[in-house]
Amino acid sequence: MIGDENQKLIPFIEALQLKKIPLTNQQFLEPLSKEIPALGCTVLDTYIKYFREDSFAPLEIHYGYTNGFQSETEVTDIFGDVERSESTRIKGTWVVHHPENKIRDSGATKTTQTTEQNPCSECGMLLSQTGVCDYC
Structure with a gap:
């Protein structure tokens, strides 16, 4: 089942x-x-x-x-x-x-960002244009 x-x-x-x-x-x-x-x-x-x-x-x-x-x-x-x-x-x-994960120390994971998006301080995912994290 x-x-x-x-x-x-x-x-x-x-x-x-x-x-x-x-x-x-x-x-x-x-x-x-x-x-x-x-x-x-x-x-x-x-x-x-x-x-x-x-x-x-x-x-x-x-x-x-x-x-x-x-x-x-x-x-x-x-x-x-x-x-x-x-x-x-x-x-x-x-x-x-996975290559991109939350297990490694910050800085060890490569992320691609645009100049318009910043990472969430909690989980590292890119914030939406409103500055609100869709994951946390």
Whole structure:
């Protein structure tokens, strides 16, 4: 059964755009859909639930990381030698860290800004033209 969210499944790329995942991370995640085909995704408050076509539990795609890979090998087969770790949230699974994330110290993450937008002091996402953060 596909979760209790009672939401219609949407394509992966649409979920990434709805959740406003940074373009750098969207590009990083491109190999995921080729290596682990999805039935579809749902967009929840804090993450995207990526329903796999295989029999394994869905992946959880957050702003700066994806959680729920079955093994370290699964991560490296998809993304190569990238920053990864054992999950502390979902026992027995692995996490891949996205290039743009909130895990690293400030200054270690590259962001592209226009002169008209400033980063939020809390989360680092670019503020809207009104100066209000859409994420916090």
